[in-house]
Amino acid sequence: MGETLRAHPEKARAKYAPATAALESGLKCRVTGPSGEQIETDMPAALGGAGAGPNPGWFFRASLAACCSTVIAAQAARLGINLTKLEVTVEGEGDHRGMLGVEDAISAGHSTMRTNVRISAQDATSEQLEELVQWAAAHSPVGCTVRDAPSNGLSVVVV
Structure with missing residues (x-):
């Protein structure tokens, strides 16, 4: 596959499936994908939610942890390394005032x-x-997105 993509880099370009969040009640959102994927988010009571599910920041960290784990495992398999343990934990800090x-x-x-x-x-x-x-850290799509901070346009439609 690598040789094909080196010879035809246009075949490596991808458009990723969108995620759409719809407010259900309070601060609880249902996020869906085009193939029926779905998760629910909510904020803790201290921040105005009902605490009915993980908050979006936790899913962000979970996404980074899962992507890193996946890339490590895939590269280990390519290299013939049989992993006996793999655990990735992503921690974060911030300031709610922002x-x-x-x-x-x-x-x-x-x-x-x-x-x-x-x-x-x-x-x-x-x-x-x-x-x-x-x-793996240098090749994790989510990790690279966090480090490289791509442009993120905004479109608003008032209905």
């Missing part, structure tokens, strides 16, 4: 994030596993 509009100079986004990887394999050295994780 999201709540209390202080406009403070970002509503995460101020810091940290990805922690616990990994083991019977057929790879510590150095090989470290290199595998570093490679």
Whole structure:
């Protein structure tokens, strides 16, 4: 596949499936995809929600953790490394004053994030596993999106 994409880079371009969030009640949203995928989000009571589900920030961190895990596992398989343990935890910190509009100079986004990887394999050295994780961090689509901050346009339709 890699050779084909090197020879025909236009075949590597992709348009990703959209996610559409619809407000259900209070601050609870149902997010759906074109193939029937769905999740529900809510905010904790302290931030005005009912706490009926994980908040969007948690799903953001979960997405980063899952993507990193997936890329590590896929690359390990390509390299013939049989993983015996893989656990990726993404932590984040922020300041709610930005999201709540209390202080406009403070970002509503995460101020810091940290990805922690616990990994083991019977057929790879510590150095090989470290290199595998570093490679995956550099090739994780969600991780790269966070680091590279692509443009994010906004369209508003009043109905």
